[in-house]
Amino acid sequence: MATIWNYPTRVRFGIGEAQNTGNEAKTLGANRVLVVTDRGVVAAGLAQRITDALTQVGLTVDVFDEIEPNPTEANIEAGARAFNEFGADLLVGVGGGSPLDAAKLISVRAAVALPFEALDDSKGGDRFIPQTLTPVIAVPTTAGTGSEVGRAAVLTVESTRRKTVVFSPAMMPKVAILDPELTRSMPQMTTAATGFDALTHCIEARVATGDHPMADAIADGGIELVVRYLQRAVSDGSDMEARGAMMKAALMGAVAFQKGLGACHSLAHPLSAEFGTHHGLANAVCLPAVVAFNLERAADEYTGAAAAFGARHVDELPAKLATFRAQLGLPDGLSAIGIPRADLPRLAGLAFEDACHHGNPRPCSVADLATLYEDSF
Ligand SMILES: NC(=O)c1ccc[n+]([C@@H]2O[C@H](COP(=O)([O-])OP(=O)(O)OC[C@H]3O[C@@H](n4cnc5c(N)ncnc54)[C@H](O)[C@@H]3O)[C@@H](O)[C@H]2O)c1
Ligand SMILES: [Fe+2]
16 A cells, blocks of 8 residues: 655655656656666666656656666766756656666766865765755665665765765655565565665664754664564565565654764775675674674664564674574675785774764774774674
């Protein structure tokens, strides 16, 4: 059954809701729609469902499908050229976090000529982004990043080779369409890794510094959904109840991390920028060590997560997370994903430059981040 929420943006949730993409686009006044996606999503037949829904209501549609996982600046520039050549007045991102972020970044590039390095949120880049951008509809096909309800997007900038966050309230999609059917074809490993990203968002937000009771409550709710449903979604990709619950958990993670993230995301970002590691997988590998490191400062804040994982004491949470990761079939360390040990000190320097750890409940030095990589090896 279809549900509509207006929090934190307009969200349509339900099996078959992808069909309403055309109606939503028309309501936004669109005539020419650029669908931003990737080849895997096209191959799974998902982009076609959305272009059909758009053309059926009389809209003119073009598809840009050259977004790579962990999108690069070159991907966005190519997408922006396609946007300009086609003369689009609406962007529809269809896919995981990579195409959704790309659609948001193309809307920024269409309005701002500055290089993305200058738009880096950690350097105050948000001040260059105007209040009104070409509208974006986000249609997720993974359940992890929550980019569909977020005001940020991540790309790897060429000059710095760094995963860079671009942020503006104007980047919030006008509509998010969450159709669990679109995640049915997601492979087991991607389901597990993206689900771990949602879990990491909730856990990091829950303990991030700052007073944000709304984010805390949503984070705890998201953790409970992941514990109940991620294994089911991995074991049986056709379990639509589990698929839908994971889409909700991903949405809740992104709402919660408005409060902030933590050291795990700072450790994850260089792994993706340097080695192309999937973002959720990078988090999964590092999260238990980060939670163990933070326990002395955030034991109370981790209580809800510990209880959700059935721990008798909060100290057991890192081990519970490692067991959960193993049950999902995910690799258990950096060595298992081919990261060379000799690179860890250099990666720690890059992780330190990433802004996410500024929200971590226990401050991190470069040496701490190097130890966390070692503990995650
Ligand atoms: N904006 C944010 O707030 C935010 C938050 C977290 C992560 N991210 C970013 O999101 C990106 C990761 O996104 P992701 O984890 O969703 O992965 P992704 O978008 O990179 O997709 C991973 C792979 O899965 C395939 N795929 C996606 N949906 C599928 C489906 N239903 N069936 C078959 N194949 C499918 C894609 O083709 C791709 O090959 C990273 O760049 C990360 O930094 C952004
Ligand atoms: Fe993430």
